[in-house]
Amino acid sequence: MADVAERAGVSVSTVSRTLRGLSNVSPDVRARVEKAARALNFAVSRHASSLVTGRTGVVAALVPTLDSWFMGSALSALGPLLRAADLELTVYVTPDLAERAAFFERLPARRNADALLVFCFDLTDEESARLDDLGMPVVYVSQHADGRPSVYVDDGAAARAGTRHLLNLGHRRIAFMQSAGATGFSFSSHERLLGHRRALTEAGVPLDDSLVVAAPAADRRAVAEALGELLGLREPPTAVFAEQDELAVSLIWTLRRSRIEVPERMSVLGFDDQPVAELFDLTTVAQSPADMGREAGELVLSLITDPDADPARHVLLPTRLIPRGSTAPAIGEETD
Amino acid sequence: MADVAERAGVSVSTVSRTLRGLSNVSPDVRARVEKAARALNFAVSRHASSLVTGRTGVVAALVPTLDSWFMGSALSALGPLLRAADLELTVYVTPDLAERAAFFERLPARRNADALLVFCFDLTDEESARLDDLGMPVVYVSQHADGRPSVYVDDGAAARAGTRHLLNLGHRRIAFMQSAGATGFSFSSHERLLGHRRALTEAGVPLDDSLVVAAPAADRRAVAEALGELLGLREPPTAVFAEQDELAVSLIWTLRRSRIEVPERMSVLGFDDQPVAELFDLTTVAQSPADMGREAGELVLSLITDPDADPARHVLLPTRLIPRGSTAPAIGEETD
DNA sequence: ATGAAAGCGCTAACAA
DNA sequence: TTGTTAGCGCTTTCAT
Numbered sequence: 001m002a003d004v005a006e007r008a009g010v011s012v013s014t015v016s017r018t019l020r021g022l023s024n025v026s027p028d029v030r031a032r033v034e035k036a037a038r039a040l041n042f043a044v045s046r047h048a049s050s051l052v053t054g055r056t057g058v059v060a061a062l063v064p065t066l067d068s069w070f071m072g073s074a075l076s077a078l079g080p081l082l083r084a085a086d087l088e089l090t091v092y093v094t095p096d097l098a099e100r101a102a103f104f105e106r107l108p109a110r111r112n113a114d115a116l117l118v119f120c121f122d123l124t125d126e127e128s129a130r131l132d133d134l135g136m137p138v139v140y141v142s143q144h145a146d147g148r149p150s151v152y153v154d155d156g157a158a159a160r161a162g163t164r165h166l167l168n169l170g171h172r173r174i175a176f177m178q179s180a181g182a183t184g185f186s187f188s189s190h191e192r193l194l195g196h197r198r199a200l201t202e203a204g205v206p207l208d209d210s211l212v213v214a215a216p217a218a219d220r221r222a223v224a225e226a227l228g229e230l231l232g233l234r235e236p237p238t239a240v241f242a243e244q245d246e247l248a249v250s251l252i253w254t255l256r257r258s259r260i261e262v263p264e265r266m267s268v269l270g271f272d273d274q275p276v277a278e279l280f281d282l283t284t285v286a287q288s289p290a291d292m293g294r295e296a297g298e299l300v301l302s303l304i305t306d307p308d309a310d311p312a313r314h315v316l317l318p319t320r321l322i323p324r325g326s327t328a329p330a331i332g333e334e335t336d
Numbered sequence: 337m338a339d340v341a342e343r344a345g346v347s348v349s350t351v352s353r354t355l356r357g358l359s360n361v362s363p364d365v366r367a368r369v370e371k372a373a374r375a376l377n378f379a380v381s382r383h384a385s386s387l388v389t390g391r392t393g394v395v396a397a398l399v400p401t402l403d404s405w406f407m408g409s410a411l412s413a414l415g416p417l418l419r420a421a422d423l424e425l426t427v428y429v430t431p432d433l434a435e436r437a438a439f440f441e442r443l444p445a446r447r448n449a450d451a452l453l454v455f456c457f458d459l460t461d462e463e464s465a466r467l468d469d470l471g472m473p474v475v476y477v478s479q480h481a482d483g484r485p486s487v488y489v490d491d492g493a494a495a496r497a498g499t500r501h502l503l504n505l506g507h508r509r510i511a512f513m514q515s516a517g518a519t520g521f522s523f524s525s526h527e528r529l530l531g532h533r534r535a536l537t538e539a540g541v542p543l544d545d546s547l548v549v550a551a552p553a554a555d556r557r558a559v560a561e562a563l564g565e566l567l568g569l570r571e572p573p574t575a576v577f578a579e580q581d582e583l584a585v586s587l588i589w590t591l592r593r594s595r596i597e598v599p600e601r602m603s604v605l606g607f608d609d610q611p612v613a614e615l616f617d618l619t620t621v622a623q624s625p626a627d628m629g630r631e632a633g634e635l636v637l638s639l640i641t642d643p644d645a646d647p648a649r650h651v652l653l654p655t656r657l658i659p660r661g662s663t664a665p666a667i668g669e670e671t672d
Numbered sequence: 673a674t675g676a677a678a679g680c681g682c683t684a685a686c687a688a
Numbered sequence: 689t690t691g692t693t694a695g696c697g698c699t700t701t702c703a704t
Contacts, residue, residue, distance in 0.1 A: 001697065011675045016699060024673060041469060043446040047383040047392060048697035051680045056383060058426065066402060067412035076403035079429030088444065090394065090426040093415030108424065110379040111681095133377060218611065246611075253615050275554065275582075276612055279589050337681065347691045352683060360689060384681035387696045447697095675704080680697105687692075 001044070007036035019044055046088075058088040059300055060113035062103065064120055065095050069246075069274045070289045071119060074141065077293035078117075085301055087114070094120070110134055115300045117141055121188055137303035137311070141296045142188065142289075144314070149303060151295045151315040153287045155188045158319035159195030159241070162269050162285045165321055166239045167203045170330035171267060173211065174200065175230050175237035179247045180214035180222070192243045192271065211237055217246035224254050238330045239267035245274040245284055252280055252326065263328035273322055281325035291317055337380070343372035355380055382424075394424040395636055396449035398439065400456055401431050405582075405610045406625045407455060410477065413629035414453075421637055423450070430456070446470055451636045453477055457524055473639035473647070477632045478524065478625075480650070485639060487631045487651040489623045491524045494655035495531030495577070498605050498621045501657055502575045503539045506666035507603060509547065510536065511566050511573035515583045516550035516558070528579050528607065547573055553582035560590050574666045575603035581610040581620055588616055588662065599664035609658055617661035627653055 005012045010029055018025050018033040025033075036042075050056040059082055063071050075089070082089050090113065094100035100120065104127055109116050115137040123131075128145065131138045140150035166174050176196050178189055197207055213229055215222035230237055242248035248270030252262050260266050270277055273286030295315045302309040341348045346365055354361050354369040361369075372378075386392040395418055399407050411425070418425050426449065430436035436456065440463055445452050451473040459467075464481065467474045476486035502510050512532050514525055533543055549565055551558035566573055578584035584606030588598050598604050606613055609622030631651045638645040 012698080013676080013700080014674060017674090020699090026673060029673080041443075041446075043443055043448075045387075045447045045697060046444075047386045047448065048680090049699070050383045051381075051387060051682085051697080052699045054680080065408075065412050066415070067408040072401075072403040072408050075427075076401050076429060076431065079402070079427075080431065080435065083429070083435065083438070088426050088448075089429070090424050091411075091415075093412060093419070093425070095412065095416065099416065099419065102419070107377075107379055108382075110377075111381045112379075112383065112424075249615060276615070279585060279612070279616075348682080349684085349692080350690060353690090356683090362689060365689080381681060384696090385683070387681080387698085388683045390696080673704100676702090678699105678701085680699085682696085683694105684696105685692105685694085688690085 001042070003040055004033065004036045004042050007040065008032040055304075056112060056114050057086065058090050058113045059115050059117060059304075060090050060092060060109040061117040062092045062094065062109070062120055064093075064100075066091065066093060069272065070142070073289040074119070074293035074296070077290035078297045081294060081297035081301065085305075087301075087304075104130055107134065109136075114304050115139065117296055117300060118143075137300060139296050139300050139303065141292055147312050149299050149311065149313050151292050151299060151317065153292075153317045153319050155191035156195035156198070158285045158287070159192035159243075159271070160199040161195075161319070161321055162241055162271065163196045163199035164203075165283070165323070166241065166267060166269060166327065167199060167205070169239070169267065169327060171237075171239040172205055172330070173208075173235055173237040173239070174205075175211040175213065175240040177226060177240055177242045177247055177251065178212070178214040179217050179242075179244050181216045189243055196241055215247070215250075217244060217250045220250060220254065223247070223250045224257075227251065227254055227258070237266075239269065239327065241269045241271075243271050245270040245272040245277045245282060248282055248284065248326075249276050249280045252282065263326050265331075267327040267330075269327055277322070277324070283324045283327040284322050285319050286322050287319045288317065337378070339376055340369065340372045340378050343376065344368040391640075392448060392450050393422065394426050394449045395451050395453065395640075396426050396428060396445040397453040398428045398430065398445075398456055400429075400436075402427065402429055405608065406478070409625040410455070410629035410632070413626040414633045417630060417633035417637065421641075423637075423640075440466055443470065445472075450640050451475065453632055453636060454479075473636065475632050475636050475639070477628055483648050485635050485647065485649050487628050487635060487653065489628075489653045489655050491527035492531035492534070494621045494623070495528035495579075495607070496535040497531075497655070497657055498577055498607065499532045499535035500539075501619070501659070502577065502603060502605060502663065503535060503541070505575070505603065505663060507573075507575040508541055508666070509544075509571055509573040509575070510541075511547040511549065511576040513562060513576055513578045513583055513587065514548070514550040515553050515578075515580050517552045525579055532577055551583070551586075553580060553586045556586065556590065559583070559586045560593075563587065563590050563594070573602075575605065575663065577605045577607075579607050581606040581608040581613045581618060584618055584620065584662075585612050585616045588618065599662050601667075603663040603666075605663055613658070613660070619660045619663040620658050621655050622658050623655045624653065 001012050001015050005015045015033050018030050046057050094103050118140050121143050144152050213226040215226040248268050252268050255262050270282045270284035273284045277284045337348050337351050341351045351369050354366050382393050430439050454476050457479050478488050480488050549562040551562040584604050588604050591598050606618045606620035609620045613620045
């Protein structure tokens with residue numbers, strides 16, 4: 001910056017003022033400074049600025065992985081918002097518990113970001129408590145965190161609506177398939193199972209734990225085994241509600257291999273509405289991670305810029321059932 | 337840090353040394369400092385450090401989007417590597433040309449990162465030139481950049497192998513479908529088409545521009561139209577090589593709707609080997625973005641830490657054809 | 673409208 | 689092994 005100042009024949013203060021777009025700079029000087037800066041290929045060091053302003057100009061995101069439809073959509077949607085506010089996005093990827101422990105051990109975001117976006121969906125209370133002490137706004141995405149700003153969908157209600165759809169089609173034996181082993185998803189998963197159960201209870205259908213199975217979506221063998229368990233029941237299900245599209249699609253694939261027609265002999269319902277859902281003609285409960293990302297971005301922005309923004313604002317996003325071809329009336333039933 | 341020093345009864349330098357794990361600190365003092373730091377919930381400000389060390393401790397990534405299999409896999413794989421080296425990852429998402437222009441206009445990474453990973457696959461020469469002046473290592477991922485460190489696959493050779501597979505199956509009318517409108521993919525796209533053409537030429541099959549069509553994978557209508565064009569030809573193709581799995585899968589979906597059996601009446605070949613490929617039983621040319629991410633990470637690490645690392649190292653990653661059920665001998669042909 | 677000077681939190685000589 | 693001191697590149701009073 002000193003170089004720029006010298007070249008433009010002004011002081012560093014003036015350069016600083018100009019580059020930050022402050023008003024009290026004469027047009028003449030402004031032009032000179034900008035020219036000099038350009039000529040020297042100068043860019044302000046955020047690090048030096050942040051040292052004195054106390055603001056870092058970065059938003060941190062704690063994510064379990066980047067390798068998923070949800071995270072990709074959410075963060076992609078977030079990007080433009082942050083850029084518009086001249087904020088950078090730094091991402092902490094913690095694919096396993098060890099990495100996450102390391103994050104919480106050192107809390108590198110502390111003092112190195114203006115806000116934190118948490119995309120881990122199964123924080124322990126202790127972890128949340130540590131985040132409370134971070135001294136910066138922490139926004140929880142895709143989970144409802146009491147007394148803290150959060151953006152989420154009502155997973156329980158959404159799952160309930162999904163199961164109702166199956167009930168309306170006349171299904172009474174409805175299995176629920178969870179995506180086992182996916183660290184970081186248990187919060188939503190739990191809520192969805194609860195919603196599913198609630199719908200069943202409301203319809204007077206007895207709960208049956210043998211109808212709840214689990215398998216990682218990517219593990220075809222595990223999915224096949226889970227399916228085997230269900231089919232081996234004395235009274236096998238006529239429909240399966242998979243808590244994620246990827247799992248649902250994996251299940252459909254497995255069913256096809258076993259020559260079990262979908263939806264004729266087995267209805268399959270998903271959750272998410274990923275692009276693959278349409279390709280598999282999968283009925284599913286849609287949510288929009290892109291909207292979540294945007295809302296979270298706006299929330300974070302307001303929290304950073306406006307000191308008396310509601311520090312516990314909740315944004316509840318809608319879900320909706322998308323009927324496609326993977327669900328049909330139970331055998332011997334009329335359409336609803 | 338002053339607080340920690342006071343609490344531990346030592347000077348700030350000692351605290352600094354301790355927290356950076358330097359050796360010349362007595363065990364006793366080390367323990368006191370660590371205790372004090374913990375008690376005060378202290379974390380070093382990277383910004384202040386970087387001001388004096390000149391190293392920022394962050395690696396920047398310029399990406400067209402986060403919302404794709406390729407980017408997700410690559411960046412997810414990169415994460416642990418960077419974390420192990422105590423580096424942060426900041427992501428610049430530039431979904432459109434305007435955003436990208438803004439990035440190049442301000443080059444925010446300058447002085448705010450120790451290295452840059454470029455995942456945009458269609459940089460102009462001018463853009464590359466600007467990156468050369470950045471004063472930090474710039475690693476190109478998924479593209480071969482002359483004289484600059486890059487990690488990539490040989491798209492041309494890979495596509496050539498793909499087309500050869502179709503030729504071996506007896507196909508002679510082979511269409512090539514590009515994913516139109518996907519900003520940031522034209523480099524690979526171009527190379528793949530070249531490789532395809534080369535294989536045809538080598539086999540003595542005449543090139544026919546009417547067999548090259550384009551459509552965005554997500555736009556079903558456009559895919560249907562492109563397919564229509566091909567089917568409307570006097571001599572329609574018996575196989576289609578889609579330059580991406582998503583497009584291939586979208587095409588298969590469209591073919592099914594039109595009651596054109598795959599592979600009986602039309603073979604379809606993809607490129608990538610995304611998870612969806614297996615679900616659609618798609619024969620495809622596999623590449624591994626996760627490996628690319630890892631290699632890029634290691635390259636970047638070596639460039640940052642080792643001043644005399646080869647500044648133009650190239651890492652060429654393998655691809656391989658994965659035969660599945662979406663390709664079959666052309667009608668009237670024997671298997672190869 | 674502009675400049676001089678102090679200081680943000682840290683690290684890196686240098687001294688002790 | 690530890691402490692003292694001088695900046696790193698900026699922003700921000702406070703003068704002018």
